[in-house]
Amino acid sequence: MLVIIKPTPEDVSSEAARIVANAIRTTDRITLGLATGRTTLGLYAELVRLHREEDLSFRHVVSFNLDEYVGLAHDDPRSYHFFMDHHLFDHVDIDMLNVHLPDGTTHEDYETYCAGYERAIEAAGGIDLQILGLGRDGHIGFNEPTSSLGSRTRVKTLTEETLRDNWGEAQADDVPQCAITMGIGTIMEARKILLLASGTAKAAGVARSLEGPVTASVTGSVLQLHRDVTVVVDEEAASALSQRGYYKRVMEMTARVTPS
Numbered sequence: 623m624l625v626i627i628k629p630t631p632e633d634v635s636s637e638a639a640r641i642v643a644n645a646i647r648t649t650d651r652i653t654l655g656l657a658t659g660r661t662t663l664g665l666y667a668e669l670v671r672l673h674r675e676e677d678l679s680f681r682h683v684v685s686f687n688l689d690e691y692v693g694l695a696h697d698d699p700r701s702y703h704f705f706m707d708h709h710l711f712d713h714v715d716i717d718m719l720n721v722h723l724p725d726g727t728t729h730e731d732y733e734t735y736c737a738g739y740e741r742a743i744e745a746a747g748g749i750d751l752q753i754l755g756l757g758r759d760g761h762i763g764f765n766e767p768t769s770s771l772g773s774r775t776r777v778k779t780l781t782e783e784t785l786r787d788n789w790g791e792a793q794a795d796d797v798p799q800c801a802i803t804m805g806i807g808t809i810m811e812a813r814k815i816l817l818l819a820s821g822t823a824k825a826a827g828v829a830r831s832l833e834g835p836v837t838a839s840v841t842g843s844v845l846q847l848h849r850d851v852t853v854v855v856d857e858e859a860a861s862a863l864s865q866r867g868y869y870k871r872v873m874e875m876t877a878r879v880t881p882s
């Protein structure tokens with residue numbers, strides 16, 4: 623696990639965009655696993671800028687989003703579909719036939735639908751680079767605490783904390799209580815994972831995910847078992863990490879041995 627600590631959330635976004643853009647530029651075809659949430663806003667804004675100003679093309683990108691709320695239609699401004707259109711897809715040259723998001727209003731039964739989502743990922747050759755944010759309790763996707771570490775795409779009931787974090791205290795009762803999410807087993811099959819977090823609210827979740835025991839109570843902790851994870855956090859999100867000094871030393875050494 624490579625842990626990169628940056629001074630500010632803006633630096634987290636630009637480092638993440640640099641990693642994603644580099645991955646897009648160095649392959650003929652790439653399948654990205656995409657995440658939503660406040661943490662990803664700066665990343666997508668920077669990718670859009672790179673598309674407009676520095677010729678970053680998404681023509682050969684295939685994408686699969688991590689999750690979607692059950693019951694929200696594509697054009698509902700609260701849906702992750704809407705989020706992705708608004709913050710990324712409407713502004714870059716991605717072929718929308720290559721874009722996949724779980725459908726929160728599917729007419730199939732959810733089990734059949736989710737199995738189809740898994741098959742579509744497999745048919746695309748699997749995910750090359752999976753972008754992840756982190757819930758405050760250290761969850762990834764909507765894999766809330768106690769999710770099976772082998773889980774596949776399915777419907778999960780959201781915790782009250784997640785509802786409050788994502789919708790605010792006032793709205794938390796009047797919003798979807800469930801979501802379709804890639805499972806932990808699905809996420810772990812990605813060839814490379816990029817985990818992003820910023821702000822003090824994420825500090826405990828980051829520390830438990832990176833340095834705590836591997837447990838279904840903190841689903842981000844399973845990433846310790848993956849062979850290629852890069853974590854980009856700001857100083858605030860890194861503040862509870864006991865090995866912070868070591869991660870910085872690794873960054874310094876890496877810079878010294880990497881040819882410029």
Ligand code: GLP
Nearest residue numbers: 659660661662755756757763764
């Ligand atoms: C939700 C999403 C996660 C996301 C997390 C953090 O629970 N399902 O994928 O990582 O929120 O969101 P934010 O970046 O808004 O803090």
